[in-house]
Amino acid sequence: AQSVSQHNHHVILSEAASLELGCNYSYGGTVNLFWYVQYPGQHLQLLLKYFSGDPLVKGIKGFEAEFIKSKFSFNLRKPSVQWSDTAEYFCALKHSQGNLIFGKGTKLSVKP
Amino acid sequence: NAGVTQTPKFQVLKTGQSMTLQCAQDMNHEYMSWYRQDPGMGLRLIHYSVGAGITDQGEVPNGYNVSRSTTEDFPLRLLSAAPSQTSVYFCASLTNYGYTFGSGTRLTVV
Numbered sequence: 001a002q003s004v005s006q007h008n009h010h011v012i013l014s015e016a017a018s019l020e021l022g023c024n025y026s027y028g029g030t031v032n033l034f035w036y037v038q039y040p041g042q043h044l045q046l047l048l049k050y051f052s053g054d055p056l057v058k059g060i061k062g063f064e065a066e067f068i069k070s071k072f073s074f075n076l077r078k079p080s081v082q083w084s085d086t087a088e089y090f091c092a093l094k095h096s097q098g099n100l101i102f103g104k105g106t107k108l109s110v111k112p
Numbered sequence: 113n114a115g116v117t118q119t120p121k122f123q124v125l126k127t128g129q130s131m132t133l134q135c136a137q138d139m140n141h142e143y144m145s146w147y148r149q150d151p152g153m154g155l156r157l158i159h160y161s162v163g164a165g166i167t168d169q170g171e172v173p174n175g176y177n178v179s180r181s182t183t184e185d186f187p188l189r190l191l192s193a194a195p196s197q198t199s200v201y202f203c204a205s206l207t208n209y210g211y212t213f214g215s216g217t218r219l220t221v222v
Contacts, residue, residue, distance in 0.1 A: 043202065043215045097160075098160070100145075100204075102147075104153060
């Protein structure tokens with residue numbers, strides 16, 4: 001069965017620290033992977049996506065993610081976080097039927 | 113989230129009441145879906161539709177009905193609300209660039 005795992009439930013960082021959020025998926029076919037961000041009280045916004053090609057994907061707000069097929073991973077990174085990055089982050093896999101399968105999310109708290 | 117409109121934004125229901133959550137998109141997207149979001153659970157798929165007249169169940173369909181009479185609208189119906197349906201509900205439509213989500217409906221069942 002297709003699934004997505006996010007390793008960290010809650011990450012706390014100081015401003016300017018580097019960020020890496022883990023995401024692993026389970027699926028043997030061609031993958032479409034996404035990272036979404038949800039700021040407090042708001043809807044989900046697309047940060048970046050991987051469909052094919054360059055495994056290093058750059059998204060909005062300075063985020064990037066690397067698709068490593070051999071590790072079934074799609075980790076999200078940012079070199080230097082800001083207080084405004086405080087949010088919940090969701091990794092998602094596009095199901096073969098077209099639906100999105102979400103991980104349980106990682107809450108990021110950035111201390112000013 | 114331009115293009116996917118959800119109403120209402122907030123709703124309080126009593127156990128046993130019914131209601132319909134509205135979702136509309138004006139982008140002529142064929143694929144639409146409903147998710148519920150609960151703390152620590154991520155988003156779970158309730159129902160989805162690949163086009164007018166076609167719907168199917170997702171991961172957590174019990175207690176919910178959907179219909180898709182037009183491409184634009186995909187309402188979610190709660191037949192007899194239960195406290196377990198207290199959640200935030202998101203509608204989404206699929207674009208060529210990914211999924212666009214509505215702003216959500218926060219539902220409380222007391």
